[in-house]
Amino acid sequence: MRRSTPYIEGVRFFIFYIVLIGTLLVFGLRLIQLQVFDYSSYVAQADENRTREVLIPAPRGVIYDRNGIPLAQNVEQFNVTITPAFLPFENEVQLQQIYQFVSEITGVPIQTPPLDAGEARGNEIGIDSPPPGIKNLVDLQDSIAPFTPVTVAPDVDREVALIIGERSRELLGVNVEVFPARSYPTGTLTSHIIGYTGPISREQQDFYEARGFDTTKDRIGFDGIEFEFQETLAGRPGKRIIEQDVAGAEIRTIDVVNPVPGENITLTIDIRLQAATKAALENMMDQENRERTAQGKTQVSNGVAIAMNPKTGEVLSMVSLPTYDNQEFARFIPLDYYLELADHPYLPLLNQAVSGEHPPGSVFKIALSAGALKEGIVSVFDEIFDPGKIVIRNQYFPNDPGKTREVVCWKRDGHGDVDFYTGLSQSCDIWFYAVGGGYTKGGVDVGMEIEGIYKYATMIGYNELTGIELPAERSGLIPDRDWKRLNLGENWSTGDTYIHSIGQGWILGTPIQIVNSFAPFMRNGDGILPQPTLVREFSDEEGTILQDFEPRVLSVVDIEDWILEEVDAGLRKVMVDGTGVDLSLYEGVNYAGKSGTAEYCDNIAQSQNRCKFGAWPAHAWFVAYAPWEDPEIAVVAFLYSGEEGSAVAGPVATEVINAYFELKAIDQLAAENAEATATGQ
Amino acid sequence: MTTIGSNLARPRPTRTSFGIAWGNLDIWLLLFVALLNIAGIAMIRSTTLDHPTLGALPGSQFQWTIVGVVIMVMTMLVDYRYWQSISGILYATIVGFLAVGVMIGLVSAFGSARWYSLFGLSIQPSEMAKIGSLIWVANFFSKHRTKLDNLVWVALSGAYAGLPVVFILLQPDLSTSIVVMVVWFSMLFAAGLRWSHIGLFTVGGILLAPVAWFSILPYQRERVTDFISSMTQSVLGIEPETIATYGSQYNVNQALISIGSGGWFGQGYSEATQIKYRFLKVRHTDFIYSATAAEFGFVGAMLVLIVLFLLVYRVLKVAQVAADPFGAYICYGFAGITFFQTIVNVGMNMNIMPVTGLPFPFLSYGGSSLVTFFVAIGMVQSVSLRQNRRG
Incomplete structure (x- = not known):
């Protein structure tokens, strides 16, 4: 027996049922949206929640x-x-x-304790x-x-x-x-x-x-x-993908x-030779600076010495002074030490061996020696008279009457009659002025001009990066007519050519470029300009060699063998009776080399008001190699503001070579002993 | 009129005891409650598995279930009309408790004064107010339902139901307050609130919305706009600009990920990574529905909803056969709050309703809420047992 009239209107139930079904529909659709349509997105988010990557350092x-x-x-x-x-x-x-x-x-x-604002100074809150x-x-x-x-x-x-x-x-x-x-x-x-x-x-x-x-x-x-x-x-670091809970527990x-x-x-570095190189350079700089302090002269602020195998391009030692201690940076970079280095006027953070660009002076002259023979400007037998100073005409364009100007040899009395070899061994400036810019009185009507200088300088590696495996290498500079117009807004003058004939003017080279530029001239060098390198081989953890050493070649110079031999002979003469005659050498080994004293007037010298005409400051350069008959080692030494190439840079270069042969003898003796012990057993 | 399930499970009552025609017991209703309750304990177990402090909760929920079932049986044995007779005393007592509680709260300087400790038992007067309001509001309307044509009486009913709410709000316990007002409105609607008045309320509500908007505090306004933008974004599938890493928006995001990663059939019981690695917060209470959806997928999530809505349907059926308006209103009011809590909770889980602390009936962990619902079910059964139709 059912009540026909309940106490609540039927429609009020009906509305409730409609709302129930409607709600079920809305929730159902929302569930489909979340669980069906967006399923993969939410699964990805859930996976992102539960997984974490833990790096495994390599x-x-x-x-x-x-x-x-x-x-x-x-x-x-x-x-x-x-x-x-x-x-x-x-x-x-x-x-x-x-x-x-x-x-x-x-x-x-x-x-x-929480930071006491009372002790903080200005905005340096973090320091205190x-x-x-x-x-x-x-x-x-x-x-x-x-x-x-x-x-x-x-x-x-x-x-x-x-x-x-x-x-x-x-x-x-x-x-x-x-x-x-x-x-x-x-x-x-x-x-x-x-x-x-x-x-x-x-x-x-x-x-x-x-x-x-x-x-x-x-x-x-x-x-x-x-x-x-x-x-x-x-x-490459590895990683472990782990499953984690919300608190990060693995x-x-x-x-x-x-x-x-x-x-x-x-x-390719031999750490023993590296030590010897550094000692030789450091001793020379210390000695020079002691004398200069006493005399109140400018200090030798920087020095570079590089030893290289000229056949393979392997750099055996490379020192740039002053330097810094990288062990100080091993775990973190201490700010005070870093700032001290960064603010130091001698730039100890800069590797001058590859980043220092300096006028090469007389070590540049090999480019003209080779060029003069190759271009047929002189023969090895031609002699040019060096009176100590000659008068040249400084012309900015053909037919420019120009002004006359005196250029001098470093030896004011002159070298007299100078042939090809003496020109090189005595570093006779007049000879190089003549082949570079022309000197009618000396029998050279037309010189190599800047085009010739440019051609042979770049041929032996100037104006180009050597590509050695170090950052911030510089390419140096060999100017040409366009360079001067673009940078100085002026025509190239004949006077410029003369100055550049002796490796000065705007010419710049890096020590690594300069030592490398001698390699093509050496005996058994085959005219090859090697690729200087610091890396011998790559190996894995177990010592398996992954990549062996293979000498690389930058280029082969376009100069006949007989010319290379004549230049090499001139460089040998330097050590026999030329500018390098006084250097003490390792017994039984013949050396060859070239000195360089490059006048400079850079921003540092200018600020010290030292650019006085006729008494400019000069860098000391010396390149030496040995044994002359089959060179194994070539060394460049450079001392910033060293004043005298053969007397200041020369001993450093030859000392490094001497050390090289001493080490070689020690190694040989050790090898012989080991062999003797082995056979004795 | 025969409706689904109404006569199927009801055998002809042949025996009576305690003077009750047991044939009128709503077996379907008990079945749905049992299903939800068992699912709830299972999900609480899954969501608290191996947890150092929460691990005991499934057992605790089970104990509360036994307490709830005992009280439910006792409640259905008692003739619900007995409650009508003490409605006034009940009202006065509970309002008194609430008022004293608020006073103590104000004096003791503790923020919340929700609990009374009596003989070692914690009593939550606001929880009692939920059951109480079912009784006294139903009583009010059964007496005055003929006067509801008059707006004054509508307002009076609101004031009568609203007085305890003032104290509950002061505790402060917003969700219980809302539930009590939902009881009032459900019963008001059942008792025959005129359609014109409903229209009036709707229009008035729309007109008052801007006033309300400008009268709430800026941070509350921000919360509203935050919810609306978050909801629109998630419903329309727009990538949010920032992803919350904590707080309620984080919880909702994790709930969505949990639901979404469930797919059609779920990741399996206690296998969902969102749940077992605890990325989903408050997963055994507020977000237990998300946990269910993650572990049992669309099928499980729909099933839970359908069972709950069938439960509401059965309660409404009892309302239809009640012997008197008082019983009918109790059932209709209870159906109202059950439905309301469900949509608010599930809506929050799905990010289509703002975050509130309302639990999912019978499913969420929580002893007092569970016992309250069992008491209410007992009352509904009491109404069903004493319907006019004899078996």
């Missing part, structure tokens, strides 16, 4: 010298970390004990503020990612790391993280070659993140080989991508 390649002595290697850096999730927060006494212990052993305060204490760091990390360790004391001593490791059972949550750091055992001796590493900058962040690096921890090459071979040395490893370790690099 060991950076070690850099060795040619005999396997490490110049840059990896050492362990110990960081003390705390994982807040594992700290005994429930036991206040134990927690305090842990804080106390870690604080005492590492020297990091437990808690630093104390670094955060252990508890501050832990509390912050606990609120962000309690399962991720936070570093409370970076780079602690090995002993501290060991003590913490021993007591790890009591020190809940405290850990020692081992992180690879760089070490440069040879320090200042090889700073300019090896360079150093530093943090990844904001601009590079995306680039390195895409390559899987941890941009907060990994370091990249900043200078030298470390910079040039960043990719090769760094390898649940399991899903996937592992193994790191690709960086390749080891063996350099």
Whole structure:
């Protein structure tokens, strides 16, 4: 028996039912939208939530010298970390004990008070503020990612790391993280070659993140080989993809991508010769500067010495002074030390061997010697009379009456009759003026002109980068007529040609270019301009050689062999009775070489008001190579403001060569002894 | 008129005990409650698995279920009309408790004064107010339903139902206040609020909306606009500019990811990564529906909704056969709050309604809410058992 009239109108039920069905429909559609249409997007988001990539650092390649002595290697850096999730927060006494212990052993305060604004000066608030204490760091990390360790004391001593490791059972949550750091055992001796590493900058962040690096921890090459071979040395970091919960606790490893370790690099440098080179240069600079201090003269501010195998282009030693200590930069870049270097007037951070551009002076003259013979301007038997000074006409265009001007030889009395060999060995300026700019009285009607000088200078490597594996290499400068018009707004004059004939004027060369420019003339050199290189081979972790050394060639000079031989003979004469006759040499070895004293007037000299006509300051250059019959080593020495090539740069160059032969003798003796021992057994 | 399920499970009542025709017991209603309750305990277990502190919650929910079932049986044995007779005393007592609670709260300087501790038992007067309001508002309308043509009586009913709400609001407990007002409005609608008045309220509401907009505080306004923009973005599939990493918007984002990653059939019981790795927050209470959708997919999520709506339907059926207006209104009012809590909770889970703390009936963890719903079910059964039709 059913009531026909309920107490609630039927329509009011009906509306409720409609709303129920409508709601079910709306929710159903929304569920379809979320679970069917947007399914893959939400699954991706859920996966992003639960997975995390943990980077596995790749060991950076070690850099060795040619005999396997490490110049840059990896050492362990110990960081003390705390994982807040594992700290005994429930036991206040134990927690305090842990804080106390870690604080005492590492020297990091437990808690630093909030910054007292009263002690802050101006906007230097960051300098005065104390670094955060252990508890501050832990509390912050606990609120962000309690399962991720936070570093409370970076780079602690090995002993501290060991003590913490021993007591790890009591020190809940405290850990020692081992992180690879760089070490440069040879320090200042090889700073300019090896360079150093530093943090990844904001601009590079995306680039390195895409390559899987941890941009907060990994370091990249900043200078030298470390910079040039960043990719090769760094390898590729690997990663572990892990499953995590919301607090970041690791649940399991899903996937592992193994790191690709960086390749080891063996350099062409012989660290013993490097040391000898540095000692020779340093001694000469010290000696010169002591005398100059006494006389109140300008200091020799910079010096470069490079030893190279002229047949292969292998650089055996390379020193640029003053230098810096890259070991200071091994773990972090100390700001005060860096600023001290960056602000130093002698630019110790700059590797002058490849970045220093200086007028070469007389070491440039080989370009004219070769060019004069090749162009048929003189023969080796022609003699030009050198009265000490000649009068030339400075013309800015053909038929310009011009002004006459005197140019002098460095030897004011003159060299008398000068042939090709004497011109080179005595470095007779008049001879080179004549072949360069023409000297009718001396029998040279038309010289090589700037076009000829340009042609032969660039042929032996001037005005071009050598491509040595170092950053910031400069190309030097060989001017031509266009260069002068573009840069100085003036026509090339005949006077310019004369000045440039002796390697001065606007000509600039780098030490590496200059030592390399001698290689084509040497016996068995075959006219080859080698590619100077610092790298012998690449090898993997196990020492397997990945890429062996293969000498490379920049170019082959377009000069006949007999001309090369004549120049080589002239360079030998330098050491026999020329400007290099007084140098002490390794017994039983014949040397050849060329001195250079290049007058200069750069911004430094100008600011010191030293550019006085007739008494300009001069750089000292010397290039020497030996044995003359089959050269194995060529050395350039350069001393900024050294004044006298043969007397100041010469001894440095020959001393390096002497050291080379001494080392060679030692090696030979050692090899013989080893052989004798081997056969004796 | 025969409707689905109405006569199927109802055998002819042949036996009576306690003077009750047990044939009128709504078996379907009990079945739906049981389904939701079991699903709830299972989901609470899944969402708190291996958790150091929450791991005990499934057991606790089970204990509350036993308490709830016992109270439900007791409630259905009691003739619901008994409550009508003590409606006034109940009203006075609970309003008194609420008022005293607010006073103590004001004096003790603790923000919230929701709990009374009595003989070691925690009593939440606002929870009691939910059941209480079912009784006294139903009583009010059963007595004055003929006068509802008069707007004054409509307003009076609002004032009567609203007085406890003032104290509940002061606690402050917004969600309970809203639930009590929903009880009032459901019953008002059931009791025959005139269509013209409904139209009047609608127009008035639209006209007052701007006034309300400018009278709320800027941060509240911001919350409203934030919700609207977030909802539009998620419904229209627009990528948000910023992704919240904490707070209620984070929770809603994680809820959407949980629901969405469930797909058609879900990732499996206690297998959903969003749940087992705890990316979804408050997953055993407010967001238990998302957890269900993640583990059982579209099928599971729809099933839970359908069961709940069938439950509401069964309650409404009881309202239709009630012996008197008081019983009918109790059932209609209870159907109203059950439905309202569900859409608010599920809407929040799906980011089509703002975040509020209303739990999903029978599914969400929470002892007092569960017991309240069991008491209400007991009352509905009491109405069903005492319907006019004899078996």
